[in-house]
Amino acid sequence: MATKITNDLVFRNLPRRAPESHKGSYGKVLALCGCSKYRGAAALCVCGALRAGAGLVTLAAEESVISAVAQRVMEPVYLPLPDEDGLSLAASKSTVCVAGCGKEATPATAQEMKTALGASSGTVVLDAGGLCSLADDKLFLMGLSGRLIVTPHPGEMARLTGRSVREIEADRGATALSFARESGAVTVLKGHRTLVATPWGELYENGTGNAGLARGGSGDILAGIIAGLAAQGLEPWQAAVCGVYLHGLAADRCARRLSMQGMLPSDILADLRAIFLENNR
Template structure:
């Protein structure tokens, strides 16, 4: 360890010890006895459409389970009435949608108005793609005052922007959470090229764009814009199901809302997410039967 420090090694394995020593974070997230819901931040989740409302539900549930004090789940208004009571701990915000139940008619200004009083915004899971959505996302990027996490369809919008390198750097943190396919689109590479040098690509992309990048997969890579990279050691193949990424997005957003800097929130988030997956597998007969909702139960 001393030699690594002397050589200024900036690629670290994520373990319970390194989270405590290198990140200075309590992985058990102990709480003062006099704290209250306002102590732990308020997450805004903009996610889900008619076909994929489950993505928003998983993300919102995970954010709550990861410890934030409050979550508001924003959805198109026509969809909101079908979700009443599905997650009683969350607040539901139905945004005007011209009766279609999707995001095509929801303006960026409506999302930004909600984000003004929140501590983190996660956007993209189960959102779908719509006309002019790239400009819609850019308005969110430039106008959101709190830390912003982009996942799933928000990343595909970003990839289609073509000029993301020219977008202004955000004052508040930005976290991107692509899987290899989404990373390939963002970087203009093949998936094989992404997988050939996950660490190098994640580091260079984070530095070039001033973001914290979470390149998902076996041994998820977290890269900070200062060049530091963390490699996760938790998780298993039982997590290879649609919805696991939605859970991770909620966990990281929750930690952002609780005040952790983006790099620490992302690193701790992927470690907690994988550890929950390991506990979920241990509780079942086979890894193949694990569901993403099981991860939430084991956070």
């Protein structure tokens, strides 16, 4: 039986900003995201992390991605790739690594993921191509146990488990719970009524969100939001539960403002900001 995620559960777990704090108090996010084909995914992920409240966000990516993102957003710091030593160092200094949004599931991506995530000691949010590139390396994923959050949609979960999307959708709860138990990762199985499963057998169901989110880029923002929350000290399960709820709530507010038909993933960032304001954050 899944626990419904409520507004009270979320805002009880969200830290407040203390008057005497500084940017270091809210964590450093390293985003290893984007490729020349998927530049927007990196921008959306970075913006999600920033808007969720992270203190400092660094984007590690190839130059074409960095120049595209830098035209849209002023706040990130950039680490141009390839730079294996620089990537290991940045990962080792980060509070959270969010990796894989806008990456293709290739052996080169898998190697890049291993370099960064192996050097990090903080929370890891693994999404999209980064996650799928490691689908056959369960041992590596298990090595991140206790600090890993994975965010597959059903198609990605199919690749991770070798099962069909139909089988996964037929029993979403059991799928998420068994993947979480076997991998040691907090598992966010996305879609209508996103589920969050913990390795110790808890299952949360999210009731926020709408079909306006059913367009490319919504998941990239979610990964960024979860990373931004984890950077502020939330445990992986808390960051996942709060992230999926706030992402969906922002989308619901956005749909009332702009319509499900016309809203864009990036539009929900203004609503996320408004939700924080309405809840005195």
